Amino acid sequence: MNIGNVMPQYFYARDPAQVAMSLLGRVLCRVFRRTVLVGVIVETEAYYGRTDPASRAYRSSGDIAATLYGDVGRALIYGVHGKWLFNVVAHEPEGGGGVLIRALEPISGIEVMKKLRGASDLLQLTNGPGRLAEALGIDKSLHKKPVYLEDSEITIREGREEKNIAKGFRIGVRKDLNIPLRFYVKDSKFLSVKT
DNA sequence: CGCCAGATTGACT
């Protein structure tokens, strides 16, 4: 598979929902101790800024909120329930927001992913935000790193443009907005929840 | 400084 060049920074300078949709079929590429770990993005969620009750920027002015309103195309690593979640900052010039990567289809470096996860089932390696972070060795040390630079430890690449897209409401969110902000590749076997 | 909730997961009844 041709994983292509990195997506340029301006790719992320749009409405988070647009970016979340456009990221499906793209490739997440992580360089971890000389090994390249690669997966195709099959599930994403969009989050907004202060107007979104589910967003960490809803009522905070800390580092995470500042990052959500800062440079687009940077990783936002956030810990919940002891797991790390991987997001990319994406928003229009005057706004704030980001995209949560929720599931991948493993492509390369699968043996290393299995070792990092302590699991052997291919379908269970990267089918959830906490799981894919563990499988790719993602932790807070990648916080704020650009994903649009060729020599970055973590990058997002062209891959392909996915057309078979389905929508739904966000997973695990207590106070969701009234619009569907979860996007996934219909019929993928690697989703975080079955629908 | 202590307490609590949360964009989760895996083990167990």
Next chain:
DNA sequence: GTCAATCTGGCGG
């Protein structure tokens, strides 16, 4: 179906 481990930021004392 239930439940608790585990980590960070926000908020009250």
